[in-house]
Every structure is written in structure tokens, then in C-alpha cells.
Amino acid sequence: MASMAEALGQPMRDFTQDHRWLSVNTATVRQSRGQDWPLAQILDACAARGIRAVSPWRDQVQAAGLAATSRQLRALGIELSGYCRGGMFTYGSKAELQALVDDNRRALDEACELAAPCLVLVVGGLPGALAGAPAHKDLGAARAQVAEGIEWLLGEARARRMPLAIEPLHPMYAADRACVNTLAQALDLCDALDPGRSGALGVAVDLYHVWWDPQLAAQIERAGQAGRLLAYHVCDWRLPTRDLLLDRGMPGDGVIDLRGARALVEAQGYAGYAEVEVFSARDWWQRDGGDTLDSCIERHRRCV
Amino acid sequence: MASMAEALGQPMRDFTQDHRWLSVNTATVRQSRGQDWPLAQILDACAARGIRAVSPWRDQVQAAGLAATSRQLRALGIELSGYCRGGMFTYGSKAELQALVDDNRRALDEACELAAPCLVLVVGGLPGALAGAPAHKDLGAARAQVAEGIEWLLGEARARRMPLAIEPLHPMYAADRACVNTLAQALDLCDALDPGRSGALGVAVDLYHVWWDPQLAAQIERAGQAGRLLAYHVCDWRLPTRDLLLDRGMPGDGVIDLRGARALVEAQGYAGYAEVEVFSARDWWQRDGGDTLDSCIERHRRCV
Numbered sequence: 001m002a003s004m005a006e007a008l009g010q011p012m013r014d015f016t017q018d019h020r021w022l023s024v025n026t027a028t029v030r031q032s033r034g035q036d037w038p039l040a041q042i043l044d045a046c047a048a049r050g051i052r053a054v055s056p057w058r059d060q061v062q063a064a065g066l067a068a069t070s071r072q073l074r075a076l077g078i079e080l081s082g083y084c085r086g087g088m089f090t091y092g093s094k095a096e097l098q099a100l101v102d103d104n105r106r107a108l109d110e111a112c113e114l115a116a117p118c119l120v121l122v123v124g125g126l127p128g129a130l131a132g133a134p135a136h137k138d139l140g141a142a143r144a145q146v147a148e149g150i151e152w153l154l155g156e157a158r159a160r161r162m163p164l165a166i167e168p169l170h171p172m173y174a175a176d177r178a179c180v181n182t183l184a185q186a187l188d189l190c191d192a193l194d195p196g197r198s199g200a201l202g203v204a205v206d207l208y209h210v211w212w213d214p215q216l217a218a219q220i221e222r223a224g225q226a227g228r229l230l231a232y233h234v235c236d237w238r239l240p241t242r243d244l245l246l247d248r249g250m251p252g253d254g255v256i257d258l259r260g261a262r263a264l265v266e267a268q269g270y271a272g273y274a275e276v277e278v279f280s281a282r283d284w285w286q287r288d289g290g291d292t293l294d295s296c297i298e299r300h301r302r303c304v
Numbered sequence: 305m306a307s308m309a310e311a312l313g314q315p316m317r318d319f320t321q322d323h324r325w326l327s328v329n330t331a332t333v334r335q336s337r338g339q340d341w342p343l344a345q346i347l348d349a350c351a352a353r354g355i356r357a358v359s360p361w362r363d364q365v366q367a368a369g370l371a372a373t374s375r376q377l378r379a380l381g382i383e384l385s386g387y388c389r390g391g392m393f394t395y396g397s398k399a400e401l402q403a404l405v406d407d408n409r410r411a412l413d414e415a416c417e418l419a420a421p422c423l424v425l426v427v428g429g430l431p432g433a434l435a436g437a438p439a440h441k442d443l444g445a446a447r448a449q450v451a452e453g454i455e456w457l458l459g460e461a462r463a464r465r466m467p468l469a470i471e472p473l474h475p476m477y478a479a480d481r482a483c484v485n486t487l488a489q490a491l492d493l494c495d496a497l498d499p500g501r502s503g504a505l506g507v508a509v510d511l512y513h514v515w516w517d518p519q520l521a522a523q524i525e526r527a528g529q530a531g532r533l534l535a536y537h538v539c540d541w542r543l544p545t546r547d548l549l550l551d552r553g554m555p556g557d558g559v560i561d562l563r564g565a566r567a568l569v570e571a572q573g574y575a576g577y578a579e580v581e582v583f584s585a586r587d588w589w590q591r592d593g594g595d596t597l598d599s600c601i602e603r604h605r606r607c608v
Contacts, residue, residue, distance in 0.1 A: 126559060129543055137561040143518070172476045172548075174516035175541055175559045185518045212443070212478035214489045237479055239433055244476075244545055255430060255479045257441040 012259075012266050015274070015301055022300040023053035023081035024293065025233065025277035026060055032289030039064040040072060045290050047076040049297060053273050055082040055231075058107060061114070070113050081273040082165060082204065082231045083107070083116035089149025090142045090179070092127040092135035104153050111162050117272075118163040118230045120204050121150065122178050129176040142179045150201075151193050158200050165230040166190065167204040172244050183210055183219035190228055202228035205265060206277065208235045208248055211256045217264055224268020232265055233275045234258055234304050246281035250295055252303035262304065274304050316563075316570050319578070319605055326604040327357035327385035328597065329537065329581035330364055336593030343368040344376060349594050351380040353601060357577050359386040359535075362411060365418070374417050385577040386469065386508065386535045387411070387420035393453025394446045394483070396431040396439035408457050415466050421576075422467040422534045424508050425454065426482050433480040446483045454505075455497050462504050469534040470494065471508040474516075476548050487514055487523035494532055506532035509569060510581065512539045512552055515560045521568055528572020536569055537579045538562055538608050550585035554599055556607035566608065578608050 015021060029042050039060040046054055054073075061069050073079070086107040091097040111119040123146040126134040150166065157164050166186040169178035180186050186203045194201040203223050210216055223229050236254030241247050251258050262274065276296045278284050284292050319325060330346050343364040350358055358377075365373050377383070390411040395401040415423040427450040430438040454470065461468050470490040473482035484490050490507045498505040507527055514520055527533050540558030545551050555562050566578065580600045582588050588596050 129559065132543060134543065134559050137559050138564075139516070139561070170475060171516040172474065172545070175543055179516075181516055182518065212475040212483075212485055214447070214486065239436060239438065239479055241476070241548055244548065255433065255438050255441050257443065260442075 012263055013271070015304055017301070019050065019297045019300050020052060021273050022051060022297060023055055023273035023275040024051055024296050025055040025057075025084065025275050027057050027084070028276055028278045028284065028296065029289040029292050030057075030060070031285035032287070032292070034286050037289045039069060042289065043069075043072050043076055043078060045293055047078060049293055051078070051293065051297070053079050053081045053275075055080060055084055055120075055275050055277070056114070057084045058110065061110065066110055066113055073114065080114055080116040081275045082118050082120045083111040083114060085120045085122050085167075086153065086164070087121035087149075087178070088124040090124040090127040090145045096127065100149070101152075105156060108153070108156055108160050108162050112160050116162070118165040118202070118204070119157065120165045120167050120231060121153075122167055122169060123150070123180045125174060125176045125179050134175070139174065139179055146179060147189060147192070150189060154193055154201055163199060163230055164201050165204040166201070167206055167231075168209055170209040182213055182215070183223065184215055187219060187222055187226070187228065190226070197226050197228070199227060202230035204231035204233060205229065206233035207256050207258065207261050208233070208237065208277075211237060211261065216261070220264045220268060224265070224270065229265060229268060229270045231275065232262075232270060232272065233277045235276065235278045242282065246279045247283075248278045248280055250278050250280070250284060251276065251299040258304050274300065276300065276304075316567055317575070319608055321605070323354065323601045323604050324356060325577050326355060326601060327359055327577035327579040328355055328600050329359040329388065329579050331361050331388070332580055332582045332588065332600065333593040333596050334361075334364070335589035336591070336596070338590050341593045343373060346593065347373075347376050347380060347382060349597055351382060353597055355382070355597065355601070357383050357385045357579075359384060359388055359424075359579050359581070360418070361388045362414065365414060370414055370417055377418065384418055384420040385579045386422050386424045387415040387418060389424045389426045389471075390457065390468070391425035391453075391482075392428040394428040394431040394449045400431065404453070405456075409460060412457075412460055412464050412466050416464050420466070422469040422506070422508070423461065424469045424471050424535060425457075426471055426473060427454070427484045429478060429480045429483050438479070443478065443483055450483060451493060451496070454493060458497055458505055462502075467503060467534055468505050469508040470505070471510055471535075472513055474513040486517055486519070487527065488519055491523060491526055491530070491532065494530070501530050501532070503531060506534035508535035508537060509533065510537035511560050511562065511565050512537070512541065512581075515541060515565065520565070524568045524572060528569070528574065533569060533572055533574045535579065536566075536574060536576065537581045539580065539582045546586065550583045552582045552584055554582050554584075554588060555580065555603040562608050578604065580604065580608075
């Protein structure tokens with residue numbers, strides 16, 4: 001696929017010589033040797049390796065303290081490539097609705113405090129499904145709640161000048177994590193809720209979720225043309241994949257054509273970070289966190 | 305979704321009173337109490353319960369003998385709702401190509417001998433991936449081989465008057481089992497290879513693979529309008545799903561809106577079998593096969 005960018009006269013960025021465009025999603029090193037690795041240590045370890053950007057998860061920030069994390073990031077000169085995450089817009093009761101409203105406001109405020117370029121949205125599946133007790137089986141109704149939720153949050157986000165990035169999740173998460181499952185579906189939402197292409201609403205392209213899509217190239221082009229490419233996440237699809245959630249591969253471990261996919265986003269002018277996000281309970285989380293960061297750098301140069 | 309069929313003036317068939325439209329995919333009872341259950345015994349057990357149709361897998365037929373299976377089916381008055389399966393069109397060498405050509409011809413001949421209404425196609429993923437050694441990462445190239453393969457097989461199938469049903473597989477199988485992953489993609493292939501809508505090429509709608517698709521209703525309508533609804537498979541999506549391949553639920557075990565989906569196919573005039581296809585290493589295959597068949601009947605009436 002690399003020839004496409006070249007045909008458009010957009011030579012791809014050369015990642016082989018340095019890692020200035022590497023961002024590490026901190027979930028990738030959530031554990032070191034099977035034990036929780038505190039965010040403060042993760043950030044120090046990133047800085048020591050010249051990693052310029054991270055994308056932290058809210059539970060990690062909460063454990064480390066928001067103000068302390070913000071201070072540490074500034075002191076280390078590390079910026080964010082995104083903040084994980086807002087969303088989970090589906091609900092079965094008024095109490096759940098109130099809770100998600102409050103939680104998403106907090107997520108926006110935290111993203112602002114950390115100077116994130118966008119808040120990434122994982123939109124939620126059937127209400128209650130993640131806890132094992134789905135309230136119903138009507139995916140269409142869940143999708144309607146998601147559209148309403150994003151519409152509401154977009155107002156809150158505009159007031160804070162914090163862009164929202166809808167992340168379509170792999171269809172295998174449709175029931176319990178996100179009922180937005182393709183780039184086309186996410187972009188349809190963007191077009192409906194932000195027809196003016198204000199920059200306030202876009203998508204996070206995570207290859208783990210969209211690499212299989214026959215419409216991948218067309219929808220990346222559509223996103224680029226609309227100015228909606230807000231984040232780009234990489235990892236790999238292992239063969240076999242032993243767990244639906246926690247068996248992602250580090251770039252190079254699997255079968256995703258990472259170079260070809262990057263050609264597509266760069267052909268649309270994407271010039272931001274390639275964020276490595278690996279959930280790997282059996283493999284990478286069992287390794288030394290510093291070694292895993294070294295692997296992120298090496299794979300970024302060689303495979304991304 | 306049930307209101308859609310009603311709005312179209314097509315009352316849904318009533319499955320609650322009998323199981324005349326139940327077909328059992330024989331993989332559902334591939335094992336009884338964790339041991340292989342021979343096809344001949346499966347067929348006898350189906351007949352004893354008034355199950356009118358099955359869809360057998362080729363390895364089960366091979367173990368039982370093609371001629372013997374054909375005779376037994378006729379003697380019992382059991383018909384097929386489909387034959388599993390042809391396909392696996394991707395290859396990395398001339399030897400692999402020759403092998404898949406020979407194998408697909410045999411699959412067609414077997415389907416004819418068993419008087420199947422269609423041969424179901426699982427098209428294959430990256431060549432070599434199922435064996436753990438993908439020859440490359442170019443999904444587009446794999447998809448091109450699939451299109452070529454179906455085009456070739458369609459000629460062979462027309463000569464035998466055996467319809468081909470392309471089964472889009474869930475995106476989580478894109479790498480190793482099938483790189484046709486949505487109904488839209490399968491129907492695009494049908495339109496390209498059989499523009500005249502001859503009846504020789506269509507799709508198998510297996511809800512396990514397509515239930516999540518935001519385009520489900522639209523693409524079922526498209527398939528129906530083109531006369532391409534050749535088979536309809538049901539099972540369920542378990543929460544949690546503990547294995548990518550062998551943890552399907554029996555209808556009613558999970559979150560798929562089975563009644564709503566059937567309303568969609570019946571609104572398009574589908575009047576054939578609802579084929580129960582469950583791969584369940586940890587649960588249903590551990591139970592007594594006769595009990596599992598009883599459950600197929602009970603769930604067919606209550607949930608499908």
C-alpha cells in the first residue's frame with residue numbers, strides 16, 4: 001500500500017533513524033514483571049529514553065494524582081498524544097446517566113489539565129454488558145444513546161476547547177465496550193454532529209480495531225479530507241489471538257501491514273505521533289517495563 | 305426490529321409451535337460428552353427428534369463415508385440446509401493452488417451427492433496463516449485471490465447446478481480464516497461475479513459473524529432484493545467470549561437480537577431453515593449430544 005502515498009507525492013516520514021514520532025500509551029507498560037508499574041515511574045522511564053509523548057489512562061493518572069502527573073509531565077517535557085478515555089455513553093437508568101455525565105465532565109477537565117490534544121472516546125456497548133448483565137439486546141438503541149451522548153459531550157468539549165476523538169472498536173467488542181465498530185460509522189457520527197468540520201470532533205484510528213476493514217483506505221481518506229484524523233494507534237494482531245482483550249501484539253508481532261497503513265494516514269497529511277498501545281497480560285506485561293519501552297522504540301523504527 | 309417485517313406486511317413465521325424450520329449444523333454436536341460423536345449417530349438422533357434438516361461438515365462426512373451418509377440421509381428423510389464447506393482460496397504456491405482447486409471440486413461433487421441446496425464458502429485469510437505461518441501481510445492481495453477463486457469455482461458450480469453461498473466471517477477471523485468480513489463485501493463480490501443474479505451465487509448470513517454490523521439491515525435488504533439469501537445461521541454471542549473460535553453460545557445464551565434479525569431476513573422473503581451452528585468446546589460439546597439436540601429444538605422455539 002505504500003505506493004499510494006508516494007503516488008500522491010507524499011513521501012512517508014522516515015521512522016528508522018529516531019523515535020521522535022513515537023508515543024507510548026501507558027497501558028502498554030501498565031505492568032512490569034506482572035506487577036503494576038506506577039505512572040510516575042513510567043514517565044521517568046520514558047523521559048530517560050527520549051520518548052517525547054505518552055497517552056495515559058485515567059486510572060493510572062488517578063493513582064498517581066492529577067496535579068502531580070501534570071507537574072511531572074511539564075518537568076520532563078513530555079506531551080500527550082491523547083487521553084484515554086471518555087465515553088461509555090450507554091445507560092439503563094437515570095443514576096447511570098448522571099454518573100456518566102459527571103464522569104465525562106471530569107475526563108474533559110483532566111484532559112485540559114494535562115494539555116491533551118484530544119480526549120479519546122470509547123463509546124460503550126449494551127448498557128450493563130461490561131459488568132456481565134446487559135439490560136437489553138437492542139444494539140440500535142445503544143447506538144442512539146451513543147449519538148446523543150457525543151452530541152451532549154461535544155458542547156462541553158467545545159466550551160473547553162478540547163477535541164473529541166471517537167475510536168471505533170473492533171466488532172468483537174460491540175456488545176460490551178463500543179457499539180461504534182467501523183471508521184465509516186464513526187465518521188457518519190462526526191458528519192451528523194459536526195457538519196461544519198470545526199475540528200472539535202474526529203476519530204482515533206487504532207489499527208487493532210480497523211486493520212481488517214475492506215473500507216480502510218477509503219475511510220482514512222474520508223477522515224483526512226474532513227480534517228478528522230486526530231490520533232493514530234498501532235499495535236499488532238497476533239496469530240493465534242488467545243484472548244479477546246489482553247493479547248495484543250507489539251508492532252511486528254503479528255500480521256497487520258503497519259507500514260502500509262501509515263502510508264494511508266500520512267497520504268492524508270497526518271503528521272502526528274504513532275501511539276503504541278499494547279494490552280498483553282501473558283507476554284509484554286510479564287516483561288520488565290524498561291525492556292518493553294526499549295522494544296517500543298526498536299519496533300517503532302523497524303516495523304511502524 | 306420485528307416491527308419492520310410487520311410494516312412490510314410480512315408476518316414472521318411462528319417458530320414457537322414446532323421445529324419444522326430448524327436445521328442443525330452437525331458441528332453443533334461434533335462432540336458428545338467431550339468425545340467425537342459419529343455423524344451416523346448424529347443423523348439418527350436428529351431423525352428421532354423430527355429434525356428435518358442438517359448441515360454437515362466435510363470431515364464428518366468423510367469419516368462416515370460419503371455414499372453411506374447419502375443413503376442414510378435419504379432413508380431418514382433428512383435434507384440439507386447447506387454443506388460446510390468450500391473455499392480457502394488463498395495460496396502461496398502453485399502446489400497450494402492445485403490442492404485448493406482439487407479440494408473445491410471434491411466439495412462440489414460431495415454437495416451434489418448429498419443434494420445440498422448450496423455449498424457454503426469460507427474464503428480463507430492470509431495464505432498460510434491458519435497454519436501459523438502467514439506468507440505475507442497483504443490483505444488486499446488475499447482478497448484478490450479470493451475473488452479469482454470464486455470466479456473460477458462459480459464456473460465449476462454452474463456446470464453442476466450447485467449454488468455457492470459466500471459466508472462473511474467475523475472480522476476477528478480476517479487474518480486466518482476469511483478475509484471477506486461483511487455482508488457488503490460479500491455482496492460486492494456477488495455483484496461483480498454474477499451481475500445477472502442468476503441464482504448461482506449468494507450469501508450465507510451467519511449472525512455470529514454479522515450481528516454487530518451497523519449495515520446489517522441495509523445489507524440483508526440488499527441481499528434479499530438481489531435474490532442472494534441462500535442460508536441463515538443462528539447461534540449467540542456469549543458475554544464474556546472466552547475463545548475466538550470455540551466459545552459460541554446456543555441461541556438464548558448471549559446478546560444477539562435473534563428475533564429481530566430473523567424479522568429482517570423474513571421481510572426479504574426468506575422462508576428456509578434457521579440453521580443452528582454452535583462451536584462450544586467448553587460448554588455444549590461437553591454435554592450429552594442428545595440433550596444438546598433437545599436444546600436446539602427448545603431454543604429454536606423460544607429464542608430464534
